[in-house]
Amino acid sequence: MSVNAKTLDTNEYFYGHKACAGCGGSLAVRGALKVLGKNAVAVLPAGCMSAVGFNFPQLCFANNAIISTFAGTASMLTGIEAGMRRRGIKDFTAVGFAGDGGTADIGIQALSGAIDRNDNIIYICYDNEAYMNTGIQKSGLTPFGAKTTTTPAGQNIHGNIRPKKNMFEIVAAHDIPYAATATVGYMPDFLNKVEKASKIQGTKYIHVIAPCPTGWGIPVSDTIDSAREIVDCGLWYLAEYENGEFTLNKDPKTFTSVEEYLRKQARFKHLTDEDIQLIIDSRDAKWEKIRKNWKK
């Protein structure tokens, strides 16, 4: 690992913003920019990070940064990468930071197009598992069972009825040069993946779990713990896709308790034992495939 607490850039590139206390998304952006440095040109669509970071005249990026349309993160990155290159600039990184809705829902078309063209960009999806900026509505990356303001938990329906869209493998299916999953709970792993991505030519995609205390219903001090537990209990995994192959970076011998992970979060507190068993079964089915098919 070349990026660690000792080697990490002490300069700040994203500060003075008004993200909520405990915001996982702002941590992902802050950390990634420390890796990419001052020549990162960041594109952020409408969403939490643009809402908290670009309030004229309080502009919070020390590097070049621009808000794109909600659907246009990847397409604007494409234009910026092409434009910078046309200006003869070589030493820069075009990087996008889009939320789960901006990536898996409204922005998936542009992301797919950019990967198809193999544009030389890094696309980072900070996944807080719902449209948090607009007030916790369900996105395509909201997990099964989660209560959001548009998937209420009642007698008839127990929150969101569909599992998370599998963005990592959707992206990999494009035969992208590099894709990875990460979490802000394991920061060195995430930051090293950002660094690795910055050295690869073509399109790179990193999907980082970024808890939102407001939307998840956890104390603001629990962001990192939750972001670790989601991996430790097997509901998320740390992996990479490169040269046509999936690699699992962390293969826990035993998982921590899924129930414990879920019960700490207000968004899951309505789940029945049967609901939780469904989640565990789905986790086990996924891991069986991962362990069978992916390199370790």
Place this chain on the structure above:
Amino acid sequence: MAEKFLSGDEAFAEGIRLACPEVISAYPITPQTIVVERLSEMVEDGSLDAEFIHVESEHSALSCAMGASATGVRAFTATSSQGLLYMAECLYYASGGRFPIVMMNANRSTALPWNIYGDQRDSLSQLDSGWIQAYAENAQEALDFALMSYYIAEHKTVSTPFMVNLDGFILTHTYEQVDVPTPEQAKAFLPPYETENRLDLDNPKNMAFSAGPDTNYIFKYKEHAGMLRSVPVITEAEKKFAEIFGRQYTGLIDTYLTEDADYILITLGTIAGLSREIADQLRSQGIKAGVLRIRYMRPFPTEEIADAVKNAKAIAVLEKDISFGNEGAVFTNVNSALKSQGVTAPTYNFIGGLGGRNISHTNIIDIFEKIRKGTERVNFIGIEVNQ
């Protein structure tokens, strides 16, 4: 200069080659396709040194062009109809960001019902999007707009995106003799794009930000002021254009026999040609007819139109548009201009050509006939009773 036999789309592509954009992002839609096909060929054969980016939608086409423009390079896109509507969000974004992108729009009907032929409901629905809007009448003017649009859009005092409209099929696909200037002439006319409104590694910027209630309207006012400042720049561009290319254009409007006309037909786009023929024919019968062609819908030629029609007895506005539940958008704009300038002659709206329906010789004679006698406020050509 070289004489070539070109369609409107091809002529526009020639103009874009001369303007040397560095990034072209486009998505195909009939009847725009030929422009992007020709431009791809020019990039392939090396006669145009640009990045041609095959985007996945019109929304991405303009989003990508904005990204390129935000780095300070010249960007181009083209679309039509549904594509224009699909990118509508980006139209407002581009003008708000003051990105001087040029776009060719092949005017085409909007679904439903589906129809690929020409009318102007696509671009006229976007009058409020903050783009300069010009309407070409023929292939030569289309080519010339391609060059002049960048001059005007990129001018430091303007910094506003520019949409050049070509009537679908009637202009995009019709072949005419066109003077194609030399690259040297084009270079003498169009300066390189330089701006401080760009991402810059030496001087990092945060762009396309949010602005709350206290400051938001100031940005909107500045956007409005920038558009208005294009008026003198259009004059300046046309003067320089005439010096280099020998063709003098006439600003926001183009008038034909309006000075002493009793009856004036106001229209835009290709139908102006036939309208002028009818004016000649009516003049030979002793009826003082004239034609005013609007070249720019934004900025709108309020004073120019009022001044040109101030002595008319009656005025017709013929347009390929209808704002359902009201009247054509051009008519609304013209009436507002006349009212503000104290012109009181009666005005009548004629809606025609929707979905590419032919506007005939007889239809235009009939328009003049009707306004001489007085008619309904809003008339649909070919439909006698307004229903």
